Amino acid sequence: MADLLVHYAIGYSGGKLLKDRRTRVMFYIGNFLPDLVFKTFLFISNSPTWYCEPSHSPLILIVICFLITHLFEEKIRKSIFWSLLVGSYLHILIDSFKSYMGQGVILWAFPFSMDRFEFGLYNPDETIYLMLPAIILIVIVELSARLFSKTA
């Protein structure tokens, strides 16, 4: 949850490719969705973290996104679903690069397996070092998009 700027910066780069504002906004929300579900359940249920870990598993995210999609008007549900799901998958992909000292918490095959996976490239707290590059990425993407729209 402490690294939403990094998630947003990467999601922002992908979101710029989406023309429809509605799918773009939902793609950004998809980038936060696993953490939002995790924290919501954690605080509401006051439970151990393992109660909430399915929020970061690909199969359960399909169901969560499908449920949220049904809050929207019928004709845009399909595009909302895909933007939420792709955003969520991007989130867990980025999370999998973190190092939990070999104790990775992303359950790739839940509920069929409790095996966990992580690439373990950096400590979760080192995302503080990624904040400045994230801001630079947002600025570069924004400037490129404006330049492209002027020349197009």
Add this chain to the structure above:
Amino acid sequence: MFSNRYFYTKVVICLAIIISSFIYSSKAGRFINPSFWVCQLRPNDFNEKVIWVPYSSIEKKVSNGFIINTNGHKITVKGDTRNYSVGNNISIVGKFIKSEDGGYIELQKVSKPPFTHNTRLFSNIISLAILLYVLALFVRTFHIRLAEGILHTKEHIRNG
């Protein structure tokens, strides 16, 4: 698939899957990275289970290890602690070993992340600001029509 047909059936099935998966995970994952206090409560069940304790600081060095403070709880850690000193922020992985005085952790891995209370607070504030910004974008794009009970696109967005 995305139509209003069987709307409530689909919603109920989704909710049932989500809630049951969360409950199943809490049962199946209880031996993976358990909390130290859970191990202390049931030492026979959790003896020699691997624990991950992030965001701790070394409070005191003792002859064969150190005592760490994590969210106000003090935990005894035993192992090779020569490279670490009082005040260091550390995350550790180790085995819970039961003992008569409440148990301790047998050290396996240590990392020294660059966190302090202030850096975590700063990261959380930035994250909250980003979240509020995206929620503002959401509110500017959709509105709730209570009569129909679902989120609709605002007219100025729909009309481009």
